[in-house]
Amino acid sequence: MLDALLQAIPLAVVASVPLLLAVQGELVVQRSGIINLGLEGMLLAGAFGAALGGVAGGIAGAVIVALIFGWLVIVLGADQIVTGTAINLLVLGITGFAWRELSVAQPPRLASDLITPFAWIIVPLILAVVLWNTTLGLRLRATGENAEAVRAAGVSTALHRWIALAIEAVLAGLGGAHLALVLSSGFAENMTAGRGYIALAVVIFGRWNVRGALLGSAIFGLAVAFQYALQAANKGVPYHLLLAAPYVVTLLLLFGVAGKVRAPEGLGR
Amino acid sequence: MKQIALAALAAFIAIALLALAAGAFGHSPSAVLAILFEGSVGSSFAVRETIIKSIPLLLTGLCVVIAFRAGVWNIGAEGQFIVGGLAAMLAARYGVAASFLAAAIAGALWASIASLMRLWRGAPEVLTTILLNFIAIHLLGWCVNGPLREASGRYPQTDLAMATLPRLGGVHFGSVLALIAAIVSWWMLYRTTEGLRLRATGFNPAAAKFAGINVAAQIVRAMAYSGALAGLAGGIELLGVTHRLFERFASGYGYAGIAVALLAQLHPIAAIAAALFFGALSSGAGELQRSANISATIATFGQAVVLLAVVAFTSRWRKRDA
Numbered sequence: 269m270l271d272a273l274l275q276a277i278p279l280a281v282v283a284s285v286p287l288l289l290a291v292q293g294e295l296v297v298q299r300s301g302i303i304n305l306g307l308e309g310m311l312l313a314g315a316f317g318a319a320l321g322g323v324a325g326g327i328a329g330a331v332i333v334a335l336i337f338g339w340l341v342i343v344l345g346a347d348q349i350v351t352g353t354a355i356n357l358l359v360l361g362i363t364g365f366a367w368r369e370l371s372v373a374q375p376p377r378l379a380s381d382l383i384t385p386f387a388w389i390i391v392p393l394i395l396a397v398v399l400w401n402t403t404l405g406l407r408l409r410a411t412g413e414n415a416e417a418v419r420a421a422g423v424s425t426a427l428h429r430w431i432a433l434a435i436e437a438v439l440a441g442l443g444g445a446h447l448a449l450v451l452s453s454g455f456a457e458n459m460t461a462g463r464g465y466i467a468l469a470v471v472i473f474g475r476w477n478v479r480g481a482l483l484g485s486a487i488f489g490l491a492v493a494f495q496y497a498l499q500a501a502n503k504g505v506p507y508h509l510l511l512a513a514p515y516v517v518t519l520l521l522l523f524g525v526a527g528k529v530r531a532p533e534g535l536g537r
Numbered sequence: 538m539k540q541i542a543l544a545a546l547a548a549f550i551a552i553a554l555l556a557l558a559a560g561a562f563g564h565s566p567s568a569v570l571a572i573l574f575e576g577s578v579g580s581s582f583a584v585r586e587t588i589i590k591s592i593p594l595l596l597t598g599l600c601v602v603i604a605f606r607a608g609v610w611n612i613g614a615e616g617q618f619i620v621g622g623l624a625a626m627l628a629a630r631y632g633v634a635a636s637f638l639a640a641a642i643a644g645a646l647w648a649s650i651a652s653l654m655r656l657w658r659g660a661p662e663v664l665t666t667i668l669l670n671f672i673a674i675h676l677l678g679w680c681v682n683g684p685l686r687e688a689s690g691r692y693p694q695t696d697l698a699m700a701t702l703p704r705l706g707g708v709h710f711g712s713v714l715a716l717i718a719a720i721v722s723w724w725m726l727y728r729t730t731e732g733l734r735l736r737a738t739g740f741n742p743a744a745a746k747f748a749g750i751n752v753a754a755q756i757v758r759a760m761a762y763s764g765a766l767a768g769l770a771g772g773i774e775l776l777g778v779t780h781r782l783f784e785r786f787a788s789g790y791g792y793a794g795i796a797v798a799l800l801a802q803l804h805p806i807a808a809i810a811a812a813l814f815f816g817a818l819s820s821g822a823g824e825l826q827r828s829a830n831i832s833a834t835i836a837t838f839g840q841a842v843v844l845l846a847v848v849a850f851t852s853r854w855r856k857r858d859a
Contacts (some may be wrong), residue, residue, distance in 0.1 A: 305663065310566045340845065346852040349610050349663055353795055354844035361838030362558070368832040369562040457834070465667045472664070508682055512675035522660040522668075 272501050276493035280433070283451060284489025285387045286311060288461070289443035290467035291474065291481045292391055293436030298471055299399065300432035301425075301534040306337050307440060308464025309359035314444020316367035319375050319455035322381075326445030327438055329383025333359060334437035342429050356464075364457040374454030383446045388499040391439065392478050399478075402409055408432055412532035440464075469518045476532060484521070491517050539854075540802050547800060547846035548814055551839045558838065559831060569825065574820045576824025577817035584822075585707045588777060591816025593618070596770035597794025598801065599722050600763045605803055606726060607759030608739035613651060613666025614672035614767040615791025617644040621771030623680060626782055629700040629775075633827070636700055637714075637772045644768015645761040647673065652760035656753050670791065678784050680691045694783040702777040709777035715812075716767060722805040725762075735759050766790065770837065789837065793819075796840040799847045815840060 290311055297304050304310070310333045317329025337355055340346040399405035410418045411428045418425050447463075448455055470488060474480025495510045552573070556566035577587050597614040604611035624643035625636040651665040680695075687696045702709040714743055726732040737745040738755045746752050770790065779786060801807035815836075822836035 303663075334614070338847075340849055340852070344849060344852040345855070346848045348800060349612075350844065350848050353612060353792070354841050354848065356841075357792060357796070357837050358841035361834050361836070361841055364834035365558065365564070365838060366830045403574055457793065462667075462671050465664070465671075469664050472661075475659065506679055508675050508679035512672050512676065515671040515675070519654075519665060519668045519672070522665060523654055523658050 272497040273494055275316055276497040280489035280493035282384050283493060284485050285384050285449040286443035287467055287488060288387050288485040289439045290464055291470045291485050292395060293439035294467055295469050295481050297436045298535055299412045299476060299532055300408050300427060300429045301415060301532055302341060302429055303348050303536050305349055306355030307467055308460055309333055309356040310440040311444045311460045311464045312359045312363055314441040315448040316371045316455050318445035318448040319367050323445045327441030330437040332443030334433045335520050338430055338433045342426050360458055367455055377453055378449045381450050383442055392482055395478050412534055466518055469522055475520045542625050543850050544800050547843045550846045551842040554842050555835060555839050572825050572829055573821035577821035586820040587817045588708050588712055590819045591706045591812040592711045592715045593770045593774045593790045594793055594815050595808055595812035596718060596766050597790050598797030598812050599718055599805055601794045601798035602803050602805055602808055603759060604763035605798060606739045607735045607756060609756055609760050610663040611666055611760060612663055613648060613669050613761050613788050613792045616670035617764045617767035618771040618787045618791050619673040619677050620644060620647045621768030622775045622782055625772030626695060626698055629698040633700045633776060636776060637769060640768045640772025641765040645765040648760045648764025652757045677786060681782055681784060695781050697780050697787050698775055700776055711773035711777040713775060717791040719805050719809050722769055793840055796844050800843050
């Protein structure tokens with residue numbers, strides 16, 4: 269049993285990559301003061317794009333979603349939660365419909381998985397430097413804390429929100445591509461299965477910083493991998509209740525930390 | 538007047554884009570529109586189908602109307618619908634009324650987990666309600682594969698529920714219940730002090746607090762009403778349509794409720810028309826899948842377009858008026 273659990277660890281490192289990338293992308297966006305509930309749709313668009321056009325296609329898919337979301341939320345000032353929900357329905361509907369119409373062959377798996385080390389090592393390093401040690405990062409975070417003050421200083425808040433959204437789109441696109449080309453062999457309807465929503469909770473658990481994002485994604489990845497190990501060991505643990513476990517864990521994480529954390533001051537406004 | 542024009546325009550854009558999307562993949566847009574029309578209002582059978590589909594949509598739509606009016610983001614109608622169905626199944630042996638009561642209570646309690654977590658721990662209900670949806674889906678999966686699996690054990694589904702809703706002109710009695718729910722919701726929101734407090738809480742919580750409203754308690758109650766409506770929707774769907782539970786029992790009615798509520802501009806009576814529109818879209822999409830082999834998920838696409846159009850127009854207007 270212990271053996272099976274230990275073997276689950278390397279699996280967890282790879283299997284949690286889409287979640288980790290989504291978490292880091294959402295972290296940047298929320299630091300700029302936007303909640304992107306459409307993250308689930310962005311990931312799904314990434315997976316769909318990747319199944320058609322490889323890693324670049326995945327990023328393109330997520331970028332299209334970011335453009336729609338950004339136009340509504342940043343340009344028109346639309347409600348973020350309703351817009352995000354609509355985006356998720358849009359991508360779910362259109363990819364499910366289009367995949368059936370296209371009936372293309374599933375793409376080959378990636379020969380070598382460079383996305384995993386990129387997600388766990390390079391992205392966190394870049395984010396730590398850019399967000400906390402550059403003027404761009406300072407302005408981006410200030411946009412999320414006090415947009416009025418940033419505008420008073422003559423800096424465009426819209427520009428910094430677009431930059432944050434662009435970063436998220438690239439990361440979510442990569443995450444979707446990893447899901448379609450590394451973890452699975454191609455696209456399936458609704459294949460993200462709620463990872464985008466879980467990512468939103470992990471951002472809160474990680475208290476809007478990179479170290480917390482890594483820790484939260486790791487805990488989550490391990491929980492899921494252990495669940496598979498238990499399932500394989502088949503000790504009579506009911507399979508469907510195990511499937512609910514990740515969501516219960518996330519709920520408990522939120523219950524445990526939510527009251528103690530401070531969100532970016534202007535989040536959601 | 539402006540609001541009706543907006544809703545009609547949003548609905549029109551959704552239908553137009555749907556035909557265009559089908560056209561982009563080589564289907565004839567006019568044939569697609571004809572099938573949509575035929576499958577939703579083209580025959581008395583189709584009309585009944587549309588009404589039956591719009592009953593759960595109206596109730597989940599009202600669930601979202603009440604919550605959003607109080608300023609609570611209940612995205613959890615899907616999960617509340619499922620636990621409502623489960624409770625109705627368990628209570629069906631005591632009759633239809635007991636079954637519906639159980640469904641409403643289960644939905645209210647499931648929603649209350651989220652409102653209490655917001656109250657005690659500041660956990661955003663947007664996330665907790667979504668997580669509770671997934672938990673409900675897997676809870677249902679466990680029930681129909683385990684303790685509630687049919688006696689013969691052949692399929693992952695329950696036996697037939699021990700109560701059935703009477704029918705009324707080819708449509709089950711839930712249609713009347715849903716209409717009553719819409720009228721009661723309107724009356725509660727606009728004709729009672731409870732409704733006034735609820736709307737004040739949603740409109741401006743700080744001002745509501747200043748006016749002596751217990752905002753926290755108001756939010757908990759609003760969430761319970763909201764969850765009860767979605768739970769009731771699940772109970773009615775079970776006793777009126779499916780008569781059994783299975784894994785895909787909810788099939789998106791909860792999320793579609795958000796589209797119903799927004800198209801209705803958060804008005805309970807307008808929600809009747811909005812639910813009929815999406816019911817028609819859904820039965821039309823079912824016909825598209827049967828006769829033209831176009832995935833019925835295209836109805837989800839239509840819901841999303843309506844939502845996006847409503848959101849875009851209202852924020853444009855707000856911007857222009859400001």
